[in-house]
Amino acid sequence: MTYNIDFFQGQTRPWDEYYKFFKGVRCDVCSFQEVYNTGWMEQMRSRAAIDSVNYTAIGGGGADFDSWLGTYSTGLLYKGVGQGLRSASFAGGELTRLGTLLQLGGEGNRPDITFLSVHLSSVDSDDDRQREAGVIKNWGARQALPAFVMGDFNTGDLADRGIPPAQANRADVADDNRPQTMDRLKQQYQLIQTARDRETFPDQLRSGRYTYPTDPRELDNWTMWGNTKIDHIMALRPYAKWFVLADAADDAYTGIMTDKAVSDNAAWADGTGSAKKHMSDHFPVAHRVRWIGPKIEEVGKRDLAGNLLHDYARDQAANVTDVTRRSDTAILKGAGLTFDKDSAAALLAPDKRSVYLGRNNGRTDIRTGPGRDDVLDCSSNRSDLCMDDHSIFAQVL
Numbered sequence: 001m002t003y004n005i006d007f008f009q010g011q012t013r014p015w016d017e018y019y020k021f022f023k024g025v026r027c028d029v030c031s032f033q034e035v036y037n038t039g040w041m042e043q044m045r046s047r048a049a050i051d052s053v054n055y056t057a058i059g060g061g062g063a064d065f066d067s068w069l070g071t072y073s074t075g076l077l078y079k080g081v082g083q084g085l086r087s088a089s090f091a092g093g094e095l096t097r098l099g100t101l102l103q104l105g106g107e108g109n110r111p112d113i114t115f116l117s118v119h120l121s122s123v124d125s126d127d128d129r130q131r132e133a134g135v136i137k138n139w140g141a142r143q144a145l146p147a148f149v150m151g152d153f154n155t156g157d158l159a160d161r162g163i164p165p166a167q168a169n170r171a172d173v174a175d176d177n178r179p180q181t182m183d184r185l186k187q188q189y190q191l192i193q194t195a196r197d198r199e200t201f202p203d204q205l206r207s208g209r210y211t212y213p214t215d216p217r218e219l220d221n222w223t224m225w226g227n228t229k230i231d232h233i234m235a236l237r238p239y240a241k242w243f244v245l246a247d248a249a250d251d252a253y254t255g256i257m258t259d260k261a262v263s264d265n266a267a268w269a270d271g272t273g274s275a276k277k278h279m280s281d282h283f284p285v286a287h288r289v290r291w292i293g294p295k296i297e298e299v300g301k302r303d304l305a306g307n308l309l310h311d312y313a314r315d316q317a318a319n320v321t322d323v324t325r326r327s328d329t330a331i332l333k334g335a336g337l338t339f340d341k342d343s344a345a346a347l348l349a350p351d352k353r354s355v356y357l358g359r360n361n362g363r364t365d366i367r368t369g370p371g372r373d374d375v376l377d378c379s380s381n382r383s384d385l386c387m388d389d390h391s392i393f394a395q396v397l
Contacts, residue, residue: 001027001286002150002231003261004034004119004212005279014263018279019047021261025253025286028079029102031117031150035060035075044077055079059100064119065132066154074100074117074151098135099151111145111296118151120181126160129153129181140188144392145296146239149189152282153232155181157191157365158199158372162210162228173372182232186385189234191365192287194245197255199229200373208258211285214278229256231285238388241361242293257284359387 022030022044032041041057048055059075099118106112118136121128136149156162159173160181173179182191199209211231235243247254261279366376366385378386 001025001029001284002031002033002117002152002233003280003284004152004231004282005032005040006034006281014279015043015047017263018261019044021279021284023048023051024260025257025284027077027286029104029115029148029150030077031100031115032059032075032077033064033066033117033119033152034072036072038075041075041077053079058102059117064099065097065128066119066122066152074119076100076102076115076117078102078104078115098139106296109295110291111293114143114145114147116147116149116151118149118153120152120154122154124161126155126181129155129160130184133181133184137185137188140236143236146243146291147236148192149185149234149236150232152230153181153185154230155179156199156228156230157182157232157367159228162212162230179367179372185234186366189236190240190361190363192233192235192240192243192245192289193365194247194255194287197229197285209256211256211283213281214258214283215281229285231282233285233287235289237361238359238390238392239293240363241388242291243289244292246288246290248288251288254286254288257286260284359390361386361388 030044035041038057038060041060045055045057055077057075057077060073064072064074099116101117102115104113104115116136116139118132120132140147140149157179159177160179161177197209209229210227211229212227253260261284263277263279360378360382362378363386364375364378366378368374368376376383376386
């Protein structure tokens with residue numbers, strides 16, 4: 001799940017109602033933005049513990065890409081045992097504001113997975129978002145194992161700032177509002193979404209396929225933004241094709257949740273006695289995904305920033321002193337992962353599916369046409385967007 005919890009709503013919250021929503025989502029990994037400190041996440045964590053569900057909270061400190069106030073950041077809540085690392089641990093440059101990072105250890109045939117919670121700039125121009133997307137793209141290019149980027153990207157899939165009401169009946173978006181940020185990110189990642197959540201043009205409001213704002217009056221304060229889906233979950237290529245959506249048809253806590261994170265507390269609502277006010281100016285987004293790929297083992301180790309770590313013990317045991325033969329050098333030359341087809345076959349047996357190692361990803365998140373309402377058919381397209389780079393794979397066993 002990803003959810004911008006809205007810093008401006010302050011720290012006095014209807015915690016029990018928040019937890020009712022949080023409990024309904026049942027997220028294994030939860031990405032949050034506009035986290036003032038760990039207090040919000042700790043409230044959810046402590047209530048879950050009472051229900052014998054253990055979560056760990058990380059992040060909530062430092063600054064993110066959109067911290068023009070300098071007072072809020074990103075955070076992650078996760079189940080199970082994982083290695084967490086905050087953005088403040090990175091040294092220098094834009095990486096210090098990249099976001100909150102977490103690596104969860106693999107289980108069964110599922111490999112280790114890294115999660116990154118981000119919050120991109122909300123300024124009118126897309127220059128900052130373009131630069132930030134470049135940082136996120138480059139980070140992804142250094143990852144050897146599967147990864148997800150989740151958060152408030154402050155940009156849409158059809159238009160950079162969404163479709164303002166004045167443009168609602170146009171056949172196309174304005175030239176200065178094209179989704180260049182998402183187009184850049186899609187070079188390295190694929191959008192995780194269902195057909196019911198895919199943005200449509202120009203009927204965003206009627207279709208409910210947007211995440212901001214929950215209250216149309218919010219546009220009075222942020223006049224440059226239209227109604228758009230700016231909260232996304234993206235999977236790293238080339239692994240994205242081996243994550244399949246597993247949202248149940250009757251699971252109301254998946255997709256864009258327009259009616260779940262609400263409060264019945266009239267005092268909290270808006271001070272006028274009206275109830276069921278949304279708890280944030282963003283709608284939360286959640287999906288359930290399942291790994292259908294082969295078992296993966298990384299050769300060599302990297303930290304969460306994607307930097308190679310030397311396997312000094314192995315080098316010493318092999319009496320390797322030549323830097324060109326050191327254990328990490330092979331990674332740089334493309335030797336990275338090992339596939340175990342037998343374990344994968346066991347994993348896929350219930351589906352009667354086979355492991356597909358072809359480069360074509362069959363993705364359905366590339367938009368074409370004047371209003372970007374058409375989806376590129378990757379099954380018959382050999383562009384770089386449809387054909388994954390498999391050079392990282394060293395062995396297929």
